[in-house]
Amino acid sequence: EAGVVQSPRYKIIEKKQPVAFWCNPISGHNTLYWYLQNLGQGPELLIRYENEEAVDDSQLPKDRFSAERLKGVDSTLKIQPAELGDSAVYLCASSPGLADTQYFGPGTRLTVL
Amino acid sequence: QKEVEQDPGPLSVPEGAIVSLNCTYSNSAFQYFMWYRQYSRKGPELLMYTYSSGNKEDGRFTAQVDKSSKYISLFIRDSQPSDSATYLCAMSGGAGNNRKLIWGLGTSLAVNP
Numbered sequence: 001e002a003g004v005v006q007s008p009r010y011k012i013i014e015k016k017q018p019v020a021f022w023c024n025p026i027s028g029h030n031t032l033y034w035y036l037q038n039l040g041q042g043p044e045l046l047i048r049y050e051n052e053e054a055v056d057d058s059q060l061p062k063d064r065f066s067a068e069r070l071k072g073v074d075s076t077l078k079i080q081p082a083e084l085g086d087s088a089v090y091l092c093a094s095s096p097g098l099a100d101t102q103y104f105g106p107g108t109r110l111t112v113l
Numbered sequence: 114q115k116e117v118e119q120d121p122g123p124l125s126v127p128e129g130a131i132v133s134l135n136c137t138y139s140n141s142a143f144q145y146f147m148w149y150r151q152y153s154r155k156g157p158e159l160l161m162y163t164y165s166s167g168n169k170e171d172g173r174f175t176a177q178v179d180k181s182s183k184y185i186s187l188f189i190r191d192s193q194p195s196d197s198a199t200y201l202c203a204m205s206g207g208a209g210n211n212r213k214l215i216w217g218l219g220t221s222l223a224v225n226p
Contacts, residue, residue, distance in 0.1 A: 004156075040218075040219075041218055041219070042201055042203075042216035042217055043157065043201075045214060045216075048214070055212075056212070091156055093156070093157075100145055100147070100205040100214050101147060101159055102157075102159065103159060104156030104158070106156050107155075109154075
């Protein structure tokens, strides 16, 4: 069974530029999560989807971040414009059920210069 | 007070030692308790999850949950150098849009040969 796929793995951009991350969850997993992780910190939830519905986006900075999960499968997370403080690893995870037992992708390491 | 407290370490032990990793929490609504392992530059990997109180064993790993004390533990027996990683606790509770998912900061473990 294929795991969670994320792309790109690394991205370097200048501040004020837009950037987008893509995630393909494990087949059959209805719940999808986007996280931000800084070095030495635990993951911080940005948004959680149940199928195509965003059920928890309370921590998503909506002035610059947006996300979509069309057809309840793939998802895209976008930042526009990026700021220096957005440099971090962006993780996508999916889960098959209610217990929030999640399976993570390798992450996208974003560097904003 | 944070909802989840986890000692960041670092924890350094000799090969073969028994390792104890712990988290405390404050929200009694949490029902699912999870432990993840994260190697450097990788996404977190689900190790074990437990529903409500009790013990769960999987090979060299044992997860314990004490809901009365709001305390969870992960024990690693016969620790190996390959166990060197960051260990994250996570917990969730509630339903639907009120479901809450919280992560600890992670404990860095080094097992020395």
